[in-house]
Amino acid sequence: MATPLSGEQVRQFKTQGYLVLKRMFDGTDLQVWREQIWQFLNSSYETPGSWPTDISGLDDFKYNPPTSTFARHPRLLAIMDQLGGGDFIEGDGIPIIRWPTPDPHWEIPKTGHIDAYGGRWLPFMFGATTYLYDVAPHGGSFVYWPESHLAAHRYFRAHPEEVDGSFLQKKDFSWDVFCDNPATGGREFTAQAGDVVLWHSYLTHNGSTNINDSPRMALFARYDHRKRQEDDFRYDIPQDMWEHWAI
Numbered sequence: 001m002a003t004p005l006s007g008e009q010v011r012q013f014k015t016q017g018y019l020v021l022k023r024m025f026d027g028t029d030l031q032v033w034r035e036q037i038w039q040f041l042n043s044s045y046e047t048p049g050s051w052p053t054d055i056s057g058l059d060d061f062k063y064n065p066p067t068s069t070f071a072r073h074p075r076l077l078a079i080m081d082q083l084g085g086g087d088f089i090e091g092d093g094i095p096i097i098r099w100p101t102p103d104p105h106w107e108i109p110k111t112g113h114i115d116a117y118g119g120r121w122l123p124f125m126f127g128a129t130t131y132l133y134d135v136a137p138h139g140g141s142f143v144y145w146p147e148s149h150l151a152a153h154r155y156f157r158a159h160p161e162e163v164d165g166s167f168l169q170k171k172d173f174s175w176d177v178f179c180d181n182p183a184t185g186g187r188e189f190t191a192q193a194g195d196v197v198l199w200h201s202y203l204t205h206n207g208s209t210n211i212n213d214s215p216r217m218a219l220f221a222r223y224d225h226r227k228r229q230e231d232d233f234r235y236d237i238p239q240d241m242w243e244h245w246a247i
């Protein structure tokens, strides 16, 4: 059976730490998600006056029906299986909105972060992000640092005991260690609705300010390894960073 990602796409994901997939979701998928989210917000795209601009991460949002959960879309599950060879499972992930701000000033974030350390340590393998509306430059894009997954891997090879997030407590810690080339800044994931970026869990990324007119509505999914609870697995930083992958 044909794999969802070609050999060339897998190579790009491995070397760059991310992969953009154009037009992964169609109008039907997008419509289902848009309706659910606007209903949750008790608002609509057409009525900017009713936008709840103090809400960004939709922590309490539940996909309804559950089968419509972004992370469970058959196309993403097929990719999860290809990348993990059956060892990867659905993790967490919420919709995140970046509302338009009237501030005309925009700059690319100078630094970013890697996920898994928001409160408690939730190791994962890769993330997927899509947008529900087109995102033009400066429109609140997901920003990422190509190849930064290699810098994070080098760091954890040197300090495996810090993979639990203890690096955050170190004196003078800066995320610049993980972005490798902070001077170049990140790259905006500008995209059409339904495009996807897949990103390695070690890829430095960040949110960014939206100075356009349209809300940046993104869905996030993270995929874990089935051994995510086992410390032997969690603290193991293999020399080959793809050892626990099927690619």
Ligand SMILES: O=C(O)CCC(=O)C(=O)O
Binding pocket: 096, 098, 115, 140, 141, 142, 143, 205, 206, 207, 208, 218
């Ligand atoms: O909203 C975004 O584009 C990025 C959000 C993010 O990095 C996070 O929630 O960890």
Ligand SMILES: [Fe+2]
Binding pocket: 113, 114, 115, 205, 206
């Ligand atoms: Fe993040």
